Amino acid sequence: MQERAKATRRSLLEAAARLFAERGYAATSVNDISAGSGRTSGAVYFHYASKEGLAVAVVEDRFATWPQLAQRYADETVPPIERLVALSYDIARALVEDPVTRAGARLWTERATINAPLPHPFALWTAAATRLLAQARLAGQLRTQVRPACAARTLVCAFYGLCSFTEALDGAATVIDRLSDWWQLTLPSLRPPGHEDAGSPVPG
Amino acid sequence: MQERAKATRRSLLEAAARLFAERGYAATSVNDISAGSGRTSGAVYFHYASKEGLAVAVVEDRFATWPQLAQRYADETVPPIERLVALSYDIARALVEDPVTRAGARLWTERATINAPLPHPFALWTAAATRLLAQARLAGQLRTQVRPACAARTLVCAFYGLCSFTEALDGAATVIDRLSDWWQLTLPSLRPPGHEDAGSPVPG
Numbered sequence: 001m002q003e004r005a006k007a008t009r010r011s012l013l014e015a016a017a018r019l020f021a022e023r024g025y026a027a028t029s030v031n032d033i034s035a036g037s038g039r040t041s042g043a044v045y046f047h048y049a050s051k052e053g054l055a056v057a058v059v060e061d062r063f064a065t066w067p068q069l070a071q072r073y074a075d076e077t078v079p080p081i082e083r084l085v086a087l088s089y090d091i092a093r094a095l096v097e098d099p100v101t102r103a104g105a106r107l108w109t110e111r112a113t114i115n116a117p118l119p120h121p122f123a124l125w126t127a128a129a130t131r132l133l134a135q136a137r138l139a140g141q142l143r144t145q146v147r148p149a150c151a152a153r154t155l156v157c158a159f160y161g162l163c164s165f166t167e168a169l170d171g172a173a174t175v176i177d178r179l180s181d182w183w184q185l186t187l188p189s190l191r192p193p194g195h196e197d198a199g200s201p202v203p204g
Numbered sequence: 205m206q207e208r209a210k211a212t213r214r215s216l217l218e219a220a221a222r223l224f225a226e227r228g229y230a231a232t233s234v235n236d237i238s239a240g241s242g243r244t245s246g247a248v249y250f251h252y253a254s255k256e257g258l259a260v261a262v263v264e265d266r267f268a269t270w271p272q273l274a275q276r277y278a279d280e281t282v283p284p285i286e287r288l289v290a291l292s293y294d295i296a297r298a299l300v301e302d303p304v305t306r307a308g309a310r311l312w313t314e315r316a317t318i319n320a321p322l323p324h325p326f327a328l329w330t331a332a333a334t335r336l337l338a339q340a341r342l343a344g345q346l347r348t349q350v351r352p353a354c355a356a357r358t359l360v361c362a363f364y365g366l367c368s369f370t371e372a373l374d375g376a377a378t379v380i381d382r383l384s385d386w387w388q389l390t391l392p393s394l395r396p397p398g399h400e401d402a403g404s405p406v407p408g
Binding site: 122158162163164169189193 | 370
């Protein structure tokens with residue numbers, strides 16, 4: 001793709017993300033996106049075919065894929081449970097601060113009103129958390145009762161539910177502190193008896 | 205109020221709850237509620253003034269108030285953390301099974317689209333959980349690092365987020381099992397060291 005076409009696609013995607021994150025999908029029109037990006041409506045249809053196409057592109061750009069997390073996930077110099085905790089903060093911060101991630105999360109919540117299948121990251125997160133917990137178990141850093149696959153699924157649901165619901169109830173500014181409180185109520189259950197409070201990776 | 209008027213109010217409320225729970229607020233009209241209850245649209249306006257009035261009444265009837273939980277909350281023959289866990293199962297079961305509770309929860313989620321302030325139960329739940337955790341602390345049944353008010357707020361957000369998000373992702377039938385998994389990842393963190401697995405109140 002030519003540089004100019006790439007720049008146009010990007011500016012449409014970012015304008016759409018900003019509007020979807022603020023107003024939601026239904027309240028955002030192709031005209032709003034064209035006005036917000038300084039491009040024509042024709043450019044929206046040329047590059048993304050439809051408002052649905054643009055919604056799928058926004059979700060795929062960040063929320064569903066998280067390419068920026070690969071390096072942290074694979075960093076074997078950090079113990080696996082610490083990596084899991086650090087990943088959760090990376091995600092929570094993006095959900096609070098990054099407009100394209102926020103837009104993806106909001107679009108996924110509104111998926112019933114969007115006439116296109118939207119991808120999501122939860123299966124990927126659960127697989128990653130399962131591997132990290134399995135590594136912790138091999139290293140003797142996991143309570144024996146904790147089964148990695150089952151715990152991973154529950155942690156992903158509780159984590160994402162906590163972030164979404166805390167934001168809805170108390171505002172985005174409270175999410176990171178609430179996440180710290182949650183890890184303090186969860187980590188001792190993951191660690192072997194006698195090591196519950198060992199080397200807390202919770203910042204602050 | 206006369207018995208006949210009471211019966212009419214109740215049948216309107218239940219028909220509305222069924223429709224709100226299934227289709228959501230925006231997709232349910234006063235005519236649908238009238239048809240679903242076998243009453244006239246005039247009866248809706250006479251008893252509830254508007255669709256908004258009916259939405260508030262549905263939310264207040266169960267979701268925001270939970271009168272059925274008072275007895276279990278106050279049952280001092282049961283240790284406080286066991287009461288907290290039992291209350292969470294009562295709530296989760298109602299959120300899965302009871303149409304009026306489900307309708308209230310869905311309406312609260314859709315509150316941005318409803319032109320009336322909707323009450324919610326979260327401050328009440330947090331206050332109740334704080335008291336139970338404080339009682340557990342007094343009885344020496346709480347890990348010393350756990351601060352009741354802070355933990356209560358986090359547990360309420362994680363619990364409700366978990367239930368909502370598990371249902372959205374994996375369906376209502378998985379909620380109770382996921383809640384058991386969550387308590388197994390949370391209770392050891394609440395209990396004093398050496399008592400993490402004491403007398404698990406998680407059913408099944």
